[in-house]
Amino acid sequence: MAVGQRSHHTKVRESLTDLLFPRPVRIHSKVAARVAQQRPNSVHPSASTVSDWRHLLEERTFAEWAKLYGDVVYAKLFQRPVLVLNSLRAAQDLLEKRGSKYSSRPRLVLLSELMGWDNVLTHMPYGDRFRKHRRWMHDGLQSKETLLGYRPVQRRETYTLLAGLLETPADFASHIHRWAVGTIMEITYGHRIHSLDDEYVRIARTATVETVLAGSPGSMLVDFFPVLKSIPTWMPGAGFKRNAFKIRGMVRELMDSPYNMVKRAMSSGNARPSFTASLIEDMYRRDSSTPAEEEDIKGAAGAIYAAGTDTTVTVLTTFFLAMVLHPEAFTKAQAEMDAVIGRSRLPDIEDRGSLPYLECVLNELYRWRCPVPLAIPHNLTEEDEYRGYHIPGNTMVIPNVWKMSQDPSVYPEPQKFRPERWLEMSPQTLELANPRKMVFGFGRRICPGREFADDLIWLAMASVISLFDIRKAVDSHGKEITPAATYCSGHPDAFACSIRPRSEKAGDVIAQARSALAA
Numbered sequence: 029m030a031v032g033q034r035s036h037h038t039k040v041r042e043s044l045t046d047l048l049f050p051r052p053v054r055i056h057s058k059v060a061a062r063v064a065q066q067r068p069n070s071v072h073p074s075a076s077t078v079s080d081w082r083h084l085l086e087e088r089t090f091a092e093w094a095k096l097y098g099d100v101v102y103a104k105l106f107q108r109p110v111l112v113l114n115s116l117r118a119a120q121d122l123l124e125k126r127g128s129k130y131s132s133r134p135r136l137v138l139l140s141e142l143m144g145w146d147n148v149l150t151h152m153p154y155g156d157r158f159r160k161h162r163r164w165m166h167d168g169l170q171s172k173e174t175l176l177g178y179r180p181v182q183r184r185e186t187y188t189l190l191a192g193l194l195e196t197p198a199d200f201a202s203h204i205h206r207w208a209v210g211t212i213m214e215i216t217y218g219h220r221i222h223s224l225d226d227e228y229v230r231i232a233r234t235a236t237v238e239t240v241l242a243g244s245p246g247s248m249l250v251d252f253f254p255v256l257k258s259i260p261t262w263m264p265g266a267g268f269k270r271n272a273f274k275i276r277g278m279v280r281e282l283m284d285s286p287y288n289m290v291k292r293a294m295s296s297g298n299a300r301p302s303f304t305a306s307l308i309e310d311m312y313r314r315d316s317s318t319p320a321e322e323e324d325i326k327g328a329a330g331a332i333y334a335a336g337t338d339t340t341v342t343v344l345t346t347f348f349l350a351m352v353l354h355p356e357a358f359t360k361a362q363a364e365m366d367a368v369i370g371r372s373r374l375p376d377i378e379d380r381g382s383l384p385y386l387e388c389v390l391n392e393l394y395r396w397r398c399p400v401p402l403a404i405p406h407n408l409t410e411e412d413e414y415r416g417y418h419i420p421g422n423t424m425v426i427p428n429v430w431k432m433s434q435d436p437s438v439y440p441e442p443q444k445f446r447p448e449r450w451l452e453m454s455p456q457t458l459e460l461a462n463p464r465k466m467v468f469g470f471g472r473r474i475c476p477g478r479e480f481a482d483d484l485i486w487l488a489m490a491s492v493i494s495l496f497d498i499r500k501a502v503d504s505h506g507k508e509i510t511p512a513a514t515y516c517s518g519h520p521d522a523f524a525c526s527i528r529p530r531s532e533k534a535g536d537v538i539a540q541a542r543s544a545l546a547a
């Protein structure tokens with residue numbers, strides 16, 4: 029039985045997401061806000077309703093705006109134009125069909141310019157550098173051959189997750205975290221971790237946690253008034269800048285140390301294949317080793333690590349939560365697993381096509397609690413017109429994925445977790461309603477790790493269902509504990525659950541799978 033305490037790792041996980049998928053703005057609640065009434069479908073919350081800007085920029089608030097003003101809402105926040113897209117249609121019309129204009133990122137003064145996260149794809153403006161990084165992501169994460177090459181690592185880390193759940197089920201949150209970090213560390217740097225206390229994990233965690241802690245409401249003001257960037261560090265009010273420079277050193281370590289580790293391993297002939305090693309090798313082959321090229325490789329690897337861990341952790345944790353709250357879905361998935369795979373071996377990614385109900389469970393997980401509710405904001409690079417309205421250039425565009433995933437006209441009773449809804453859809457509706465069309469973002473910025481993540485999460489879910497029973501935990505009086513299922517910025521709050529092996533032979537099944545992998 030797990031104890032519903034928020035673990036250290038859970039806190040770190042939240043920080044990572046905040047870093048890579050920053051809330052578009054964090055503004056001190058006392059700071060006067062100005063929202064100018066603008067076309068199209070403009071919105072003008074009065075000063076009294078705008079008591080806390082962080083609340084204002086929540087997906088639910090944006091969804092309220094949609095009720096009042098329509099699915100496309102334009103507002104001005106501190107003179108910065110923002111367009112909120114509350115429907116899949118609008119997101120596809122703009123972010124996909126007009127990708128050449130809508131694929132940049134807003135300028136992030138604090139994170140990119142002061143703290144040094146500028147070489148990371150997630151924050152990069154549209155242009156040649158962006159295209160180079162996307163090409164690397166495509167080659168290193170999306171080709172069929174590369175994805176097949178990652179499977180042994182995905183399997184190995186999944187077996188480690190199962191062994192952890194067998195030994196200390198109460199620590200399930202930290203086993204999930206280790207599973208994601210272990211997989212990503214190895215594919216990115218060829219580095220195999222033995223625990224979350226690993227040196228490189230610690231370096232990454234320190235830099236990212238400190239970054240997010242420093243992004244306090246006040247300091248984010250510099251994103252709205254970039255002129256504050258030039259304030260001398262000795263001046264009162266420049267504390268954010270002094271802090272940002274301190275964090276810059278940590279970010280540097282995060283970029284440099286795993287990169288140098290890969291280089292050392294390559295020169296001693298001990299490097300495992302990895303994203304970083306392939307890029308370094310290619311750089312040497314092309315004889316193009318320059319500090320700028322090295323900086324790009326460091327940033328590309330850093331982006332994979334930071335964007336890939338937290339998101340995957342969120343989905344698998346949501347899986348445990350959904351199974352605790354919906355035992356009927358869990359039982360059905362387990363019955364399907366037993367009928368198709370049996371109980372003497374673990375399922376493998378190759379079995380995916382023969383487990384349709386499990387596929388519905390995964391679809392529903394993405395939709396029910398979409399992992400990144402506001403995706404990452406895009407930026408419009410030049411003025412545009414949509415539905416007869418003018419949108420100025422340099423507008424920040426926020427797709428409200430949460431609202432899209434809760435659209436009752438596509439997903440009746442959207443608040444319910446009901447995998448069966450996917451079985452009831454016609455093939456055409458299924459195509460339109462596929463949550464992968466929104467939860468991984470849009471157009472030229474769509475998540476390059478989506479197939480990798482999808483396979484990894486499927487494998488973990490399938491293996492857990494095959495080997496364990498997941499139920500509600502019970503308290504000291506024997507009373508079942510129902511998790512509150514509350515979320516913060518897309519992450520489930522810590523909850524308790526009971527995870528028990530279905531048979532005494534669970535350990536043998538894991539051992540067999542491990543030795544088959546080693547053979």
Ligand code: HEM
Nearest residue numbers: 149150335336339340399403404468469470473475477481
């Ligand atoms: C279920 C897991 C995941 C979800 C839900 C997810 C979601 C997203 C979303 C919403 C975006 C923003 C897209 C946009 O701006 O329109 C994104 C970007 C990105 N993701 Fe993922 N992601 C996941 C896993 C991964 C993994 C495993 C990796 C790497 C192995 C990864 C790497 C990236 C990168 C590098 C970007 C930046 C793309 C860019 O700015 O051009 N993600 N992801």
